Amino acid sequence: MDGAVNVSLQVAQVRASDVASRADARYRGAYVHVPFCRHKCHYCDFYSFVDSEHREEAFVQRLEQELESAVPFLTQPLETVFVGGGTPTMLGAPLLGRMLNSIARILPVARDAEWSVEANPETVDHATADVLASAGVRRVSVGAQSFTPKLLKALERDHDPRSVGRAITMLRNSGIPQVNLDLIFGIPGSTLDDWRRDLAATLELAPDHISAYGLVYEPNTPLTVKLRQGVVTRLPEDDEAEQYEYVIAELARAGYERYEISSWALPGKTCQHNILYWENADWWGFGPSASAHGAGIRWKNVPRLATWLECGPSSPVQDVESLDANGRVGEAFMMGLRMTRGMPRERVDSLLGATAEGAHRRQLIAGHIDGGLLEEHHGFLRLTPRGFMIADSVLAGLI
Numbered sequence: 386m387d388g389a390v391n392v393s394l395q396v397a398q399v400r401a402s403d404v405a406s407r408a409d410a411r412y413r414g415a416y417v418h419v420p421f422c423r424h425k426c427h428y429c430d431f432y433s434f435v436d437s438e439h440r441e442e443a444f445v446q447r448l449e450q451e452l453e454s455a456v457p458f459l460t461q462p463l464e465t466v467f468v469g470g471g472t473p474t475m476l477g478a479p480l481l482g483r484m485l486n487s488i489a490r491i492l493p494v495a496r497d498a499e500w501s502v503e504a505n506p507e508t509v510d511h512a513t514a515d516v517l518a519s520a521g522v523r524r525v526s527v528g529a530q531s532f533t534p535k536l537l538k539a540l541e542r543d544h545d546p547r548s549v550g551r552a553i554t555m556l557r558n559s560g561i562p563q564v565n566l567d568l569i570f571g572i573p574g575s576t577l578d579d580w581r582r583d584l585a586a587t588l589e590l591a592p593d594h595i596s597a598y599g600l601v602y603e604p605n606t607p608l609t610v611k612l613r614q615g616v617v618t619r620l621p622e623d624d625e626a627e628q629y630e631y632v633i634a635e636l637a638r639a640g641y642e643r644y645e646i647s648s649w650a651l652p653g654k655t656c657q658h659n660i661l662y663w664e665n666a667d668w669w670g671f672g673p674s675a676s677a678h679g680a681g682i683r684w685k686n687v688p689r690l691a692t693w694l695e696c697g698p699s700s701p702v703q704d705v706e707s708l709d710a711n712g713r714v715g716e717a718f719m720m721g722l723r724m725t726r727g728m729p730r731e732r733v734d735s736l737l738g739a740t741a742e743g744a745h746r747r748q749l750i751a752g753h754i755d756g757g758l759l760e761e762h763h764g765f766l767r768l769t770p771r772g773f774m775i776a777d778s779v780l781a782g783l784i
């Protein structure tokens with residue numbers, strides 16, 4: 386990325402607390418990464434694995450130390466806590482409960498903070514759902530991806546589509562107020578009819594929030610290897626675009642408001658933690674491979690459980706990157722314009738400033754407005770529906 390400056394530190398010796406002490410940040414959220422899964426899906430490039438060594442308890446114990454080590458830097462109540470992975474519900478009810486209680490006890494979490502936890506449908510049972518609810522979790526995000534067995538197979542997802550409905554019922558019965566479903570379109574071998582049926586099955590469950598992503602072939606995943614070997618065939622672009630257009634129209638018809646490129650919510654049910662990312666706010670990341678951002682510096686905890694377990698209390702980090710002023714402006718556009726409401730015009734003007742880079746971006750923005758890809762709307766600059774269809778290329782130009 387333009388404007389990125391790698392911080393010259395001996396990475397092996399750098400801890401999150403070393404980086405944070407150089408950033409004058411106001412952390413508003415916490416992300417906790419639980420790296421365990423019951424099965425590794427073939428498209429997934431998150432740091433997660435099937436743990437044959439049973440290190441879940443050691444993970445939670447080590448996490449408690451890491452939480453303590455960050456407290457001196459967390460100077461205001463945290464507005465959001467997001468526990469993701471991996472599959473946090475893999476920990477099972479007792480350990481999951483201990484982890485959530487430790488987060489609440491150690492970190493300065495605001496009383497009305499939004500707590501979100503990710504779950505694999507097959508790992509939700511009554512005990513897990515009760516633990517989540519009694520810990521005050523407000524949102525549970527369930528990885529459904531598809532309800533069509535052949536498409537789940539194409540992704541090497543290891544769950545029965547019926548388990549999604551069962552999980553949602555248990556979560557609701559336990560008192561979890563909001564549920565998100567994750568979906569993927571553009572899966573090899575999928576048709577528009579498959580996608581129609583997947584969305585109909587989704588709407589029958591009436592989730593509060595839906596995240597629908599086009600399949601990404603991440604480098605070095607088994608799915609991408611199969612693509613290279615010709616074992617799977619990428620869905621033609623037009624077919625994927627048709628599925629994308631369908632989800633936009635169908636969810637609007639069903640009363641969901643699209644508030645970000647891939648995110649839809651019933652009124653009042655947006656995900657505050659994700660909004661915090663898109664607003665480029667500061668958050669702290671816990672657990673192996675968790676990313677963090679503080680005042681323009683980004684870093685990532687070491688993505689290796691064994692190293693993370695051994696080296697405490699603050700996690701060793703890598704990929705420490707400090708953005709210069711121009712880089713921060715580019716990033717603010719890239720994140721802020723992902724949201725359908727766009728960015729307030731005053732913020733756009735103050736970001737563009739009077740620099741040469743600002744003049745260049747101003748020209749690009751004017752060109753995109755003329756071309757119908759960006760528009761001014763009630764004091765905000767935002768992508769148009771056509772701009773959203775090719776958001777990646779519009780935003781890339783503004784970085």
Ligand code: SF4
Nearest residue numbers: 422425426429470471
């Ligand atoms: S369950 Fe989620 S985190 Fe785990 S391998 Fe599958 S996609 Fe990745």
